[in-house]
Amino acid sequence: MKYTFISVPATAQKKTTFLNIKAKLAEYADTNAFPIPDFKIGTLDTLVLLSDDLVKYDIAFEQTVNKIADIVRTFTLGTTSHEQTLLVNDKSIDQYIRTFQWNTMKYRTDKSLQETTVTLSQEVNAIDAIMKTKLNTYTQNKNSLQTLQRKQTGNLSVKNLNGIIKKQHCVLNSEYLTTLVVAVPKSLYKQWNGKYETLTSMVVPRSSVKVAEDDEFGLFTITLFQRVVDEFTHKAREDRFIVRDFTYDEDALKLQQEELDQVSSVEMEQQIELGRLAKINFGELFASWVHLKALRVFVETVLRYGLPPDFTAVSIAVQPKFEKKVDETLLAQYGRLGGTHGLNSSSQQDEILDHDLQTVNDSSYRPYVQFDLYFDSHHT
Structure with missing residues (x-):
């Protein structure tokens, strides 16, 4: 015009x-x-x-x-x-x-x-x-909504783990032990199985359990002493194993959906x-x-x-x-x-x-x- x-x-x-x-x-x-x-x-x-x-x-x-x-x-x-x-x-x-x-x-x-x-x-x-x-x-x-949506749809290295990690996968209420959740690239499974027990001291032997898998990553839980969590996370990162920030919460999945619905x-x-x-x-x-x-x-x-x-x-x-x-x-x-x-x-x-x-x-x-x-x- x-x-x-x-x-x-x-x-x-x-x-x-x-x-x-x-x-x-x-x-x-x-x-x-x-x-x-x-x-x-x-x-x-x-x-x-x-x-x-x-x-x-x-x-x-x-x-x-x-x-x-x-x-x-x-x-x-x-x-x-x-x-x-x-x-x-x-x-x-x-x-x-x-x-x-x-x-x-x-x-x-x-x-x-x-x-x-x-x-x-x-x-x-x-x-x-x-x-x-x-x-x-x-x-x-909108950015907040996209972040929440990405957590629901991304791969296992970024995806929200509520609903994937169940109560039976975790050590709960222990004074000394804890469970870590680690996303391992599929190409590094062999390396993970050979190294996770010796990345630091105080890792429970044979505690690694694969609980989920997608096209890129496998999701493993391991049990170790709480005092070595930071050291283990750092060492794992050097080997391209991604320790996920996760704490089991029974109500988390429901709260997560409620937040998504509200922001949407x-x-x-x-x-x-x-x-x-x-x-x-x-x-x-x-x-x-x-x-x-x-x-x-x-x-x-x-x-x-x-x-x-x-x-x-x-x-x-x-x-x-x-x-x-x-x-x-x-x-x-x-x-x-x-x-x-x-x-x-x-x-x-x-x-x-x-x-x-x-x-x-x-x-x-x-x-x-x-x-x-x-x-x-x-x-x-």
Whole structure:
């Protein structure tokens, strides 16, 4: 989705100017009015500074909009199409831009342009911060769930052993003896059987029992004195025998399943909540972004064409492959504007000369005011 917002001098004929542009582009694009209210302007110096700030805000808003759109896509996947989930004020993105109206309830026109810009930025930053916190919480919980799931599905060197090691495999309630559980690679069975008794002193002879096996490892229990556990663990590691951290607990299997169910349930709830919040906030963010574009059009229009503001602004939805044609048509119609146009005095021209020179050096410069909004609704 690419939309182009342009502004040209209206010379007191706003409607005629709009209809003229619409007719010229009829074959290549859908053109709609992009109504921008009359704002309190202040000095041209402050407008030049604001124009530079608006560039930075525009980039930041675009990044935030795309970030939240990605969350919507991720967490509402398979439920509805992206066009149905990415809504702005209950309208599709396309409808919202084509029927755009400035929200005077949220952004009062008796406020300065700087105040309105700050309000927009604060709203976007607040939403971004909330979504970042929610996403971090979700990610932490998802990582916990994956860790628990890995313990249930991994090989015997990492898998949770509750339910595999039974009561009869362990020496319990002994003052001196204990049972260790060791994962031995299948290729090292012979080495294990030949060495485990002599890795340290105080290992009970012939106490090794294989209790489970998978494609990679065998799981063996051995009995030894508690005082040599650390030494045995260290020596075993040198021979690639993995001593598992395991203590027999009759209720552990039940508790393990309860924990998995709880974390899984919380993860699902957070997923639904994230998707819901992201959908709502996407609409708010996208509306803020389009309002910021309107501010950019207005500020640039005053800097380019002078005071009092007398211009027509339109949004153009270009048909695929006709972008060049639209550009050529607009240049043919408004190329005569050159740099500035219709300024009231040479002092106004001096004030914005530097700004205009910077703009002309930009490769996207046009003799009329133009800003693009590009949003990929299918990006993942």
